[in-house]
Amino acid sequence: MPYAVKKYSHVTDKQASVNGKPFPVAAAESGQFLTALYRSLKVDYPKFFKMDALSKLGFLASELILMDEQPRFTPREDVAIICFNRSSSLDTDVAYQATIQHEESYYPSPSAFVYTLPNIVTGEIAIRNKFFGETSFYVCRERDAQQMSQTVEQAFCDKHTRMALAAWVECFEGTCEAFMELVERR
Amino acid sequence: MIAIAGDNIISSLGFTTDENYRAVESGQSGVRLCSPFVGLPEPLMASMIDRERLSDSFADLSPRADGYTMLEKAAILSVGNAAAQAQVDLSGADVLFILSSTKGNVHLLDENEKGFSRDHIYLWHTARLIAEFFGNANEPLVVSNACISGACAQIAAMRELETGAYSYAVVVGVEMLSKFIVSGFQSLKALSPEMCRPFDVDRAGLNLGEAAAAIIYRRTDGKEEAGEALLLHGAIRNDANHISGPSRTGEGCLRALQILLQEVAPGDLAFINAHGTATAYNDSMEAVALASAGLSAVSVNSLKGYFGHTLGAAGVLESIISAHALANEAVLPTHGFKCGEKERPLNVVDKITHTEKTFFIKMLSGFGGCNAALLFKKNTKRTPPCHTQ
Numbered sequence: 001m002p003y004a005v006k007k008y009s010h011v012t013d014k015q016a017s018v019n020g021k022p023f024p025v026a027a028a029e030s031g032q033f034l035t036a037l038y039r040s041l042k043v044d045y046p047k048f049f050k051m052d053a054l055s056k057l058g059f060l061a062s063e064l065i066l067m068d069e070q071p072r073f074t075p076r077e078d079v080a081i082i083c084f085n086r087s088s089s090l091d092t093d094v095a096y097q098a099t100i101q102h103e104e105s106y107y108p109s110p111s112a113f114v115y116t117l118p119n120i121v122t123g124e125i126a127i128r129n130k131f132f133g134e135t136s137f138y139v140c141r142e143r144d145a146q147q148m149s150q151t152v153e154q155a156f157c158d159k160h161t162r163m164a165l166a167a168w169v170e171c172f173e174g175t176c177e178a179f180m181e182l183v184e185r186r
Numbered sequence: 187m188i189a190i191a192g193d194n195i196i197s198s199l200g201f202t203t204d205e206n207y208r209a210v211e212s213g214q215s216g217v218r219l220c221s222p223f224v225g226l227p228e229p230l231m232a233s234m235i236d237r238e239r240l241s242d243s244f245a246d247l248s249p250r251a252d253g254y255t256m257l258e259k260a261a262i263l264s265v266g267n268a269a270a271q272a273q274v275d276l277s278g279a280d281v282l283f284i285l286s287s288t289k290g291n292v293h294l295l296d297e298n299e300k301g302f303s304r305d306h307i308y309l310w311h312t313a314r315l316i317a318e319f320f321g322n323a324n325e326p327l328v329v330s331n332a333c334i335s336g337a338c339a340q341i342a343a344m345r346e347l348e349t350g351a352y353s354y355a356v357v358v359g360v361e362m363l364s365k366f367i368v369s370g371f372q373s374l375k376a377l378s379p380e381m382c383r384p385f386d387v388d389r390a391g392l393n394l395g396e397a398a399a400a401i402i403y404r405r406t407d408g409k410e411e412a413g414e415a416l417l418l419h420g421a422i423r424n425d426a427n428h429i430s431g432p433s434r435t436g437e438g439c440l441r442a443l444q445i446l447l448q449e450v451a452p453g454d455l456a457f458i459n460a461h462g463t464a465t466a467y468n469d470s471m472e473a474v475a476l477a478s479a480g481l482s483a484v485s486v487n488s489l490k491g492y493f494g495h496t497l498g499a500a501g502v503l504e505s506i507i508s509a510h511a512l513a514n515e516a517v518l519p520t521h522g523f524k525c526g527e528k529e530r531p532l533n534v535v536d537k538i539t540h541t542e543k544t545f546f547i548k549m550l551s552g553f554g555g556c557n558a559a560l561l562f563k564k565n566t567k568r569t570p571p572c573h574t575q
Contacts, residue, residue, distance in 0.1 A: 117332045
């Protein structure tokens with residue numbers, strides 16, 4: 001393996017952990033776990049509230065990994081962000097479709113439409129951290145660890161890439177789950 | 187190294203690469219008034235595939251027309267034509283399919299759409315249908331990276347082939363227009379009510395387009411053919427600035443270009459095929475990035491005036507047309523361009539010119555702040571025959 005896992009996080013709509021250790025989150029109202037996690041992280045980033053669920057998930061998983069990294073927010077080009085999932089942006093696609101379905105309530109929203117692309121989550125993480133490196137999104141039938149690690153390995157074909165945030169970020173029809181790793185070129 | 191072994195384009199301008207290339211060469215555009223479009227309130231200028239011809243051509247290819255959406259038929263037809271040209275058996279275990287699409291069959295989310303199983307809304311399902319049509323059992327790769335997807339799919343092909351796992355990669359980009367996509371771009375006020383005018387001072391937005399485009403890449407293993415188009419290098423970089431607007435300073439675009447410029451001198455570039463969507467922001471951003479990269483003097487063109495912006499297909503389609511232009515020693519003009527911006531001087535091509543240079547760069551940018559650039563070369567030398575040791 002040409003890369004080593006430095007740190008990893010796991011976020012669902014019920015719990016969060018870093019390196020396998022549960023991350024304490026203040027009690028949340030039903031359906032509000034991601035917001036409660038955001039508050040427990042003590043992150044001041046109001047853009048979070050504009051994000052769709054897929055971007056929130058990826059954003060929180062990345063914050064859990066990067067919150068203790070130093071230095072932070074220094075512009076850098078050697079970190080790639082590579083995400084995978086099964087359902088692309090379908091969660092937001094369905095919500096957007098509802099705004100154009102009926103003539104009498106036809107009101108397409110540009111801010112919702114922008115999130116009908118799965119790779120927006122990679123952009124959100126890049127913006128937050130000033131990562132100018134590669135950002136990529138792949139859609140797969142299932143979370144196949146072998147296929148994913150092969151694709152992440154190939155991201156290091158870009159000789160400028162030294163690290164990568166690699167994640168499975170899935171949000172659709174009751175599933176809400178992110179597994180993210182920070183990996184480093186050996 | 188990897189080389190284009192076969193390609194195909196299905197668009198408003200034709201169903202073969204030659205048909206499309208000849209149309210572009212003669213200055214035809216496939217963009218026209220398509221109003222009324224699926225019951226939307228505003229008129230639409232777009233480039234659309236002839237549905238009847240698509241169905242008929244698919245029926246000629248396969249009696250199994252049921253069970254495939256128009257998007258899937260277009261993709262299959264395009265791959266089939268490219269494979270026939272490349273003379274490659276796509277069922278082989280050493281062949282990988284890579285799909286590039288932003289929205290796939292998203293139109294099926296409309297409650298009035300019936301007749302297809304729900305699986306078709308998943309991009310991986312569409313990719314499997316395409317691969318399985320050709321008897322290929324490998325799990326296909328699906329790239330969905332907004333409007334740079336077509337470049338990312340080619341970079342993925344390069345990585346998969348060069349790391350040795352496969353001998354051939356089938357890259358297929360496909361996008362069809364739906365109320366979903368059109369209403370979204372209308373809500374963003376990104377569409378021009380007229381023919382788009384890339385890089386023009388009076389540009390007023392983009393035109394959307396439909397296309398399926400396929401490239402069969404082969405790993406050359408040191409045996410490149412004379413005249414063959416080689417994909418030498420590719421880079422993906424993010425603006426880290428805004429999810430729906432490009433960086434004013436062209437951060438990601440510039441960084442992607444700078445990586446390619448480690449491999450080629452600006453003077454050796456026949457042309458740069460820009461993204462050139464004809465929105466105010468995109469084209470300014472590209473002009474800034476090109477100037478910062480020291481590429482202002484290089485010939486720049488955009489193909490959006492011929493095909494519209496074909497989203498997930500654009501990177502594949504425009505790479506094919508550009509590679510064919512280079513093979514024909516031609517630099518294609520930018521349809522719709524008349525007068526550039528004084529503040530951001532660029533060498534935008536407005537009439538077809540001759541070139542003997544052998545490199546070109548393909549640029550793309552997309553939502554999520556992503557940018558990609560590809561470096562192609564026309565191989566001018568035949569590999570010397572191998573000597574036995």
